[in-house]
Amino acid sequence: MIRYFYVFAFAVAVFSAQGRTINVSNSSVLQSSTNAALPGDTLLIAAGTYAPIAPPQSRDGNLLNPIVVRGVPGATVNFMTTGEGLWHYPKHWIYENIRFNAGGGVHSFHIKPGAKGYITWRNCHWSNCTDKAIKVDGDFSGAAGNWTDYLL
Numbered sequence: 001m002i003r004y005f006y007v008f009a010f011a012v013a014v015f016s017a018q019g020r021t022i023n024v025s026n027s028s029v030l031q032s033s034t035n036a037a038l039p040g041d042t043l044l045i046a047a048g049t050y051a052p053i054a055p056p057q058s059r060d061g062n063l064l065n066p067i068v069v070r071g072v073p074g075a076t077v078n079f080m081t082t083g084e085g086l087w088h089y090p091k092h093w094i095y096e097n098i099r100f101n102a103g104g105g106v107h108s109f110h111i112k113p114g115a116k117g118y119i120t121w122r123n124c125h126w127s128n129c130t131d132k133a134i135k136v137d138g139d140f141s142g143a144a145g146n147w148t149d150y151l152l
Contacts, residue, residue, distance in 0.1 A: 019065060027051040040065035045098070047075035052086045060117065061092030071097030084135070085110045091117025095124055102129040111136045 019040025022033045027050045033043050034053045039061045053069075061067035067090070071077030078099045079086065085107035086100065098121075100108035108126045111119060111134070126133030 019067075034069075035059070037061075037067045039067065039092070042068040042070055045069065045071045045075075045077045047072065047077060049078040049080055052079055052081040054086075055088055055090050055093065057089040060090045061094075063092060063118070066092040066094050066118070066120070068094045068096065069098065070094075073097060079108075081105055081108050085129075087112055088119065092119075094120040094122065096122040097124070099125045099127070100133070101127050102133070104128055104130060106131045107133065107135045109134045 019038060019042060021042045021044055022037075023044050023046070024030045024033055025046040025048070030043065030045065030050050031053055034055050037043065037055075037059055059067070075097070076099065077097060078101055080101050080103055082103055082105045085102055085105060087110050089112045102108040106129065108129055
């Protein structure tokens, strides 16, 4: 019985650890914070307009400790994107209180193959896209690949 308790206590400690809150006020800090984000971290974004981030492929959150990119509540936080939009690979990320502006590009947010964990948007807004605001790619298997073009 004690052995099971230790396993349970270890699992709770590992999977419910609180991450850091990283305050972000400009595009370079946003990108460097994105590059260094760990499971459970929250990037708290001040009001302003930001260049698009490029989350590293290997920078995953996990189911119990996602990485959160959150605009300060009540602030206007704009992520300006171009072309195919913000290319997202990592798993278990949450975006909150963000306005994604494609600036006339094709998409605002582009989920690339391999991002098979959860991606959540809360209180987000998409604008100025010439096609879909969010594009979800399939995989590259087969001659032509499997390209899913719609989120819903």
